Amino acid sequence: MKIVECVPNFSEGRRENVIEQIVAAMAECPGAQVLDVQSDPDHNRSVVTLIGAPQAVAEAVFQGMAVAAELIDMDHHRGGHPRMGATDVVPFVPVRGATMEDCVALARQLGARAGSELGIPVYLYEAAATRPDRRNLANVRRGEYEGLKAEVATNRDRAPDYGPSVLGTAGATAIGARPPLIAYNVYLNTDDVEPAKAIAKAIRHSSGGLRYVKAMGLIVEGQAQISMNLTDYRRTPIHRVTELIRSEAARFGLAIVRSEVVGLLPAEALIDAARFYLQLADLSSSQVLENRLSDEE
Amino acid sequence: MKIVECVPNFSEGRRENVIEQIVAAMAECPGAQVLDVQSDPDHNRSVVTLIGAPQAVAEAVFQGMAVAAELIDMDHHRGGHPRMGATDVVPFVPVRGATMEDCVALARQLGARAGSELGIPVYLYEAAATRPDRRNLANVRRGEYEGLKAEVATNRDRAPDYGPSVLGTAGATAIGARPPLIAYNVYLNTDDVEPAKAIAKAIRHSSGGLRYVKAMGLIVEGQAQISMNLTDYRRTPIHRVTELIRSEAARFGLAIVRSEVVGLLPAEALIDAARFYLQLADLSSSQVLENRLSDEE
Numbered sequence: 001m002k003i004v005e006c007v008p009n010f011s012e013g014r015r016e017n018v019i020e021q022i023v024a025a026m027a028e029c030p031g032a033q034v035l036d037v038q039s040d041p042d043h044n045r046s047v048v049t050l051i052g053a054p055q056a057v058a059e060a061v062f063q064g065m066a067v068a069a070e071l072i073d074m075d076h077h078r079g080g081h082p083r084m085g086a087t088d089v090v091p092f093v094p095v096r097g098a099t100m101e102d103c104v105a106l107a108r109q110l111g112a113r114a115g116s117e118l119g120i121p122v123y124l125y126e127a128a129a130t131r132p133d134r135r136n137l138a139n140v141r142r143g144e145y146e147g148l149k150a151e152v153a154t155n156r157d158r159a160p161d162y163g164p165s166v167l168g169t170a171g172a173t174a175i176g177a178r179p180p181l182i183a184y185n186v187y188l189n190t191d192d193v194e195p196a197k198a199i200a201k202a203i204r205h206s207s208g209g210l211r212y213v214k215a216m217g218l219i220v221e222g223q224a225q226i227s228m229n230l231t232d233y234r235r236t237p238i239h240r241v242t243e244l245i246r247s248e249a250a251r252f253g254l255a256i257v258r259s260e261v262v263g264l265l266p267a268e269a270l271i272d273a274a275r276f277y278l279q280l281a282d283l284s285s286s287q288v289l290e291n292r293l294s295d296e297e
Numbered sequence: 298m299k300i301v302e303c304v305p306n307f308s309e310g311r312r313e314n315v316i317e318q319i320v321a322a323m324a325e326c327p328g329a330q331v332l333d334v335q336s337d338p339d340h341n342r343s344v345v346t347l348i349g350a351p352q353a354v355a356e357a358v359f360q361g362m363a364v365a366a367e368l369i370d371m372d373h374h375r376g377g378h379p380r381m382g383a384t385d386v387v388p389f390v391p392v393r394g395a396t397m398e399d400c401v402a403l404a405r406q407l408g409a410r411a412g413s414e415l416g417i418p419v420y421l422y423e424a425a426a427t428r429p430d431r432r433n434l435a436n437v438r439r440g441e442y443e444g445l446k447a448e449v450a451t452n453r454d455r456a457p458d459y460g461p462s463v464l465g466t467a468g469a470t471a472i473g474a475r476p477p478l479i480a481y482n483v484y485l486n487t488d489d490v491e492p493a494k495a496i497a498k499a500i501r502h503s504s505g506g507l508r509y510v511k512a513m514g515l516i517v518e519g520q521a522q523i524s525m526n527l528t529d530y531r532r533t534p535i536h537r538v539t540e541l542i543r544s545e546a547a548r549f550g551l552a553i554v555r556s557e558v559v560g561l562l563p564a565e566a567l568i569d570a571a572r573f574y575l576q577l578a579d580l581s582s583s584q585v586l587e588n589r590l591s592d593e594e
Binding site: 003005033035051052095096180238239242256257258259260261263264265266267270271273274275277278279280281282283287288289290291292293 | 300302330332348349392393477483535536539553554555556557558560561562563564567568570571572574575576577578579580584585586587588589590
């Protein structure tokens with residue numbers, strides 16, 4: 001039984017009845033579960049987390065896109081977060097049994113359908129991208145709704161992968177596939193932000209650190225925190241990030257007080273950490289009781 | 298959705314066709330899965346691992362017991378392992394969503410049914426025991442099939458919880474509930490068995506160590522191994538056992554080379570280890586994606 005996650009972002013974070021109608025359209029689809037809805041009025045944006053069988057999740061997102069296209073007019077949308085469409089971005093994430101290739105296929109299938117049935121220009125991004133420059137979402141969304149609307153018909157470089165080369169009031173949507181993202185924070189035994197900033201700089205990819213780590217140092221409730229996004233836990237596992245922080249912290253005479261995961265993460269990410277620390281060299285995932293269960297059902 | 302495991306032990310480890318018929322009777326029950334069958338000709342005993350919904354697993358075990366009672370004659374059974382019945386022992390184990398209380402209720406329900414429908418004397422043991430002296434399986438099985446057969450009618454202390462106070466050729470069965478058992482081995486960087494024996498003695502319950510650890514030191518393929526059974530990983534977690542071994546090994550100038558789990562273990566046991574080593578103080582099991590899925594389906 002394959003399970004995928006999808007985290008569609010909609011350009012509405014203020015009108016509760018609109019958010020409710022979009023979520024309801026998705027929740028009604030059998031086989032797909034809405035796990036979480038986060039609405040941000042400043043960003044004027046809602047982030048929905050769905051999980052379930054691949055086709056069920058794709059169907060649910062399509063229904064959500066249809067409602068969003070009807071109820072959100074991008075000509076009147078203002079908010080603090082970059083955006084280009086009523087349904088702005090739709091990442092599919094392999095969770096269990098499913099591969100990245102499954103999610104790429106799902107992204108393309110949904111893209112084709114949204115393009116033809118809803119008339120929405122769709123850009124494939126990240127693992128589903130058809131061109132290297134479209135892997136990065138920021139490139140796809142450059143100029144946002146207004147900039148893309150002005151350019152899409154005339155600049156062949158900005159032609160969508162699916163749908164018309166013209167933006168209606170529903171704007172355009174980026175649909176893609178990516179690994180699960182883990183929001184991971186580590187707290188240090190200090191109220192000084194400087195060591196947290198130095199450690200964040202040491203461990204993050206952008207300044208020479210680990211490939212799939214984004215990090216910044218800040219103070220949260222009086223305690224220094226290294227706030228991270230782990231963008232591919234299979235290639236840059238949590239334990240490696242944690243031990244690197246521990247080592248860098250020791251250089252300041254500091255230690256890790258505690259850590260936290262914000263939101264959800266796959267069991268595999270934690271089991272990998274146990275495999276490292278307990279030195280379980282040959283532990284296979286088929287030894288985990290719950291995995292046997294789902295394999296054979 | 299509640300999931301339990303059951304590990305019935307049958308007194309047949311030589312006649313393949315008998316083992317196959319017992320296993321087939323269990324495998325035919327919808328909702329129960331046979332994960333593993335281990336037959337030992339010296340012990341003349343087979344250990345079957347089943348998993349599934351509580352009622353489905355109980356039904357499967359009942360069908361297995363019925364076939365075993367028909368095909369195994371305890372008057373002619375010889376083997377190296379203590380035994381008192383064709384179906385010798387039936388432990389139910391909570392795996393996911395299910396509690397120990399659920400498994401105790403299941404043990405009693407199956408016991409009552411086996412007693413009345415199959416005429417087999419049933420003794421409840423471990424968490425399902427009705428008397429403190431029956432918690433320990435060794436007490437229940439004292440004298441084995443032959444000794445119990447001679448005593449059961451006359452010694453009121455040995456009256457079964459269910460079924461008649463007389464043993465037929467199917468003998469008697471102990472049915473109970475216990476936590477998942479984890480077979481965990483740790484290897485040291487030495488070919489000398491003495492440090493492994495000393496560490497096993499230091500960490501095991503019987504000689505002053507951790508409450509839910511059984512351990513012995515031995516040499517496996519030229520390498521010192523501490524071979525363990527962790528009988529309640531929630532109360533004596535794997536990480537505490539591992540770190541205690543690490544500390545005791547250091548006293549001999551030794552280190553852990555690798556460790557291994559033999560057979561299956563619940564994901565929770567590994568997630569607990571990640572929670573310890575990554576210092577995830579507040580991580581709840583509802584943050585694990587897979588758990589959300591099964592909660593809401």
